Amino acid sequence: MTSLPPYRAEVEFDVHATGLADFEAEVDRAIQSHGYEEAVAFAVRLAIEEAVANGINHGNRRTPGKVVKVQCRIDDREIFVAVEDEGEGFDPSSVPDPTDESNLSIPSGRGLMLMGAYMSEVRYIPPGNRVEMTYRRPVS
Numbered sequence: 154m155t156s157l158p159p160y161r162a163e164v165e166f167d168v169h170a171t172g173l174a175d176f177e178a179e180v181d182r183a184i185q186s187h188g189y190e191e192a193v194a195f196a197v198r199l200a201i202e203e204a205v206a207n208g209i210n211h212g213n214r215r216t217p218g219k220v221v222k223v224q225c226r227i228d229d230r231e232i233f234v235a236v237e238d239e240g241e242g243f244d245p246s247s248v249p250d251p252t253d254e255s256n257l258s259i260p261s262g263r264g265l266m267l268m269g270a271y272m273s274e275v276r277y278i279p280p281g282n283r284v285e286m287t288y289r290r291p292v293s
Contacts, residue, residue: 157187159228165220166205168213173205176223183227189290196271197232197288201225203264204236204284212238212282231273232288242281 160183164176177198184194201223208221216239224235245265269275273289 156229159226160187162223162225164223166209166223167220168209168215168217170205170209170221173202177201180225180227184232187227187229189232193232193288197234200268200272200286201234201236203268204234204286207264207284208236208238208240208282211243212240214240230290233285234287235283235285237283240282242279244281245277 160180162176162179164172166173166176180201181194181198184197185191205221205223209215213219213221219239221239222235222237224233226233265275268284268286271288272286274285274287276285277283278285
């Protein structure tokens with residue numbers, strides 16, 4: 154099997170997430186060209202979408218002029234995505250567990266839960282305004 158060179162991208166999104174759909178489509182093509190299954194492409198797209206939405210809505214508080222930066226690297230072994238906003242950050246352990254019965258009506262935490270479920274590793278970098286997510290190809 155011939156190994157493709159890694160795909161690399163750095164983009165910024167404004168309060169309106171202008172260009173996010175085009176970026177997701179580009180990432181999707183890169184994921185599939187590196188031999189990952191469609192389910193992996195879906196998982197990574199969802200994780201990117203949730204992280205960018207959190208950065209815009211919670212980190213930057215929809216402030217015009219602030220941006221969310223995304224870095225992405227895809228190779229034959231793993232997919233790495235970092236999303237950073239210009240907010241003050243947060244403590245992920247303070248977000249209520251959305252699966253706990255007492256929190257079912259609270260509309261927060263679901264995106265973080267999905268990111269953690271779909272990616273191999275999710276790390277929040279202090280002060281909590283940068284998330285780094287990695288999907289590792291299972292060893293066969």
